[in-house]
Amino acid sequence: MQSTGDYESDGNASRAAQPETVQYRYVKNLGAAKARTCQSTHWMYRMSVAGTIFLILEIWLWCGAFTALVFLTVGIDRIDEDARGAYIFRPLLLPGILLIWPFVLWRWYALEFDRGNWRNRYLPPRKVHTAVAVLLCLAITATIAVSWTVRQKWPADFKPVKLSMLVVKINER
Amino acid sequence: MSVKYIPIQWNPNKWKYNSIMLIGVFAYLWLFIEITPSIMQNEGQINPQVHNARAFGSCAFFMLTIILCIGPLTRLDGRFLPLLYNRRHFGVMTTFVGITHAGYIINWYFAFSSSNKYEAMLFSNTSFGQLIGFPFEVFGIVALLCLCILAATSHDFWLKFLTPPVWKRIHYMIYLAYASVVVHVGLGILQDQQNIVFPIMFIASAFIVGALHVLAAFKEEYNSEQKAGAIGDWVPVCKTADMREGYANIIRLEGRERVAVFLQEGKLSAISNACAHQNGPLGEGKVIDCLVTCPWHGFQYDVRNGRSPAPFTEKIPTYSVKVAEGKVFVDRNANPPGTPVKPVALPKQGVAG
Numbered sequence: 001m002q003s004t005g006d007y008e009s010d011g012n013a014s015r016a017a018q019p020e021t022v023q024y025r026y027v028k029n030l031g032a033a034k035a036r037t038c039q040s041t042h043w044m045y046r047m048s049v050a051g052t053i054f055l056i057l058e059i060w061l062w063c064g065a066f067t068a069l070v071f072l073t074v075g076i077d078r079i080d081e082d083a084r085g086a087y088i089f090r091p092l093l094l095p096g097i098l099l100i101w102p103f104v105l106w107r108w109y110a111l112e113f114d115r116g117n118w119r120n121r122y123l124p125p126r127k128v129h130t131a132v133a134v135l136l137c138l139a140i141t142a143t144i145a146v147s148w149t150v151r152q153k154w155p156a157d158f159k160p161v162k163l164s165m166l167v168v169k170i171n172e173r
Numbered sequence: 174m175s176v177k178y179i180p181i182q183w184n185p186n187k188w189k190y191n192s193i194m195l196i197g198v199f200a201y202l203w204l205f206i207e208i209t210p211s212i213m214q215n216e217g218q219i220n221p222q223v224h225n226a227r228a229f230g231s232c233a234f235f236m237l238t239i240i241l242c243i244g245p246l247t248r249l250d251g252r253f254l255p256l257l258y259n260r261r262h263f264g265v266m267t268t269f270v271g272i273t274h275a276g277y278i279i280n281w282y283f284a285f286s287s288s289n290k291y292e293a294m295l296f297s298n299t300s301f302g303q304l305i306g307f308p309f310e311v312f313g314i315v316a317l318l319c320l321c322i323l324a325a326t327s328h329d330f331w332l333k334f335l336t337p338p339v340w341k342r343i344h345y346m347i348y349l350a351y352a353s354v355v356v357h358v359g360l361g362i363l364q365d366q367q368n369i370v371f372p373i374m375f376i377a378s379a380f381i382v383g384a385l386h387v388l389a390a391f392k393e394e395y396n397s398e399q400k401a402g403a404i405g406d407w408v409p410v411c412k413t414a415d416m417r418e419g420y421a422n423i424i425r426l427e428g429r430e431r432v433a434v435f436l437q438e439g440k441l442s443a444i445s446n447a448c449a450h451q452n453g454p455l456g457e458g459k460v461i462d463c464l465v466t467c468p469w470h471g472f473q474y475d476v477r478n479g480r481s482p483a484p485f486t487e488k489i490p491t492y493s494v495k496v497a498e499g500k501v502f503v504d505r506n507a508n509p510p511g512t513p514v515k516p517v518a519l520p521k522q523g524v525a526g
Binding site: 053095144146152 | 178179180245289291292304305322325328330334335339345351352355356359360363364376379380383384386387389390393430445447449452489490
């Protein structure tokens, strides 16, 4: 993928001079007319980053869909005896597989080829709990302190002014 | 459980729990939207879209707060245990309320963008270098993503498939979700509130969650200290006089492993303290007819062999027990799940009330 820094450093470059990139393809999706009016390359850069994130998300979900198709039709019967003959609950697993399909592949592989140490199943991660609880408490305290500190006071005696009138007055000056 | 999977295993308690939860959600939304709009939000005029977004957003926050309070409350006081059961349904409902909030926000603030509204949500504000005007939406997205993963992996299949420890680790994301929501609210609506009611409720809720978690964590640490005086592989659990009929004493072995030693009809049996379902604390359950019931979700095991009664097939590790020098000892080497171990008789004079 082309470095997005090119767009930022070359603020006045014409669109025709810019290389075809994945991000740029998404900008094009806005339509040529919209793209022509978009003079700020920084704006285009931000849009293209957002487009790239959604492209990655789309690829991720397609991989999940393929994993779900194979796992729910073939894999699940091989590794879980309680799932054999049970079909109604399978659609409920679809969102989970779409989101964490690498985990699904890893566990499927582990159950097919390596049963692992049965002891691990009975070792809950409770020891981490204290650290997590303290971290959560600190994060909450810090967040509230910061957000309350930067909180802006609302001007109670502020009288709204019509901006259009303001513009007229400025122009009159 | 260990019978064929079905979408949801309904029982009367789940119906009751879910009914109360739904009534609570609708009551809150009704109060927020219809009854007390001036108490919970800005006094200035806002349109119904923003009004509804705030109602669902604050509802999701308070639901998440309640969910996170349930865990530590049950560790501090067993009377809260009924709230723990079916907490997953509560979580799934919270996810849907959160999605509704996001839907209102996206369909109002970003729907009129010239580009895709979802992309507009990401690029419309990128002022990451400043606190005032920080793109707090990012934290909302992170929280919602976490909640979606938790809701999507809430079926019992995932527990068995991923194993309870892995499942638990994934579900630690609830803490990330809550911290993200606190930042989302703190840098978002809290900056815009003229009214003091919501900030007070928000700050109080967040501090209660933090304080309860720290209290429960330290209580657990204090109660599970390893006792000294091991003889070879035999680890002392307690004095024989400390055993109570029908109940267990729990010992934490080196590492994370916990063992629950039960006294049942004057005989000692030891099993893993971690339920095969969600690693719930079996040692906190009571033995009736040789079966201990997990206080978290009601899974049962025979303390003599670590097996669930038929037709269920869950199994947990068992441990060998012995009595010496007036103390109860447990062998630190676990037997494979479901291995029968002959109960050891306890001298009658050593049994506590």
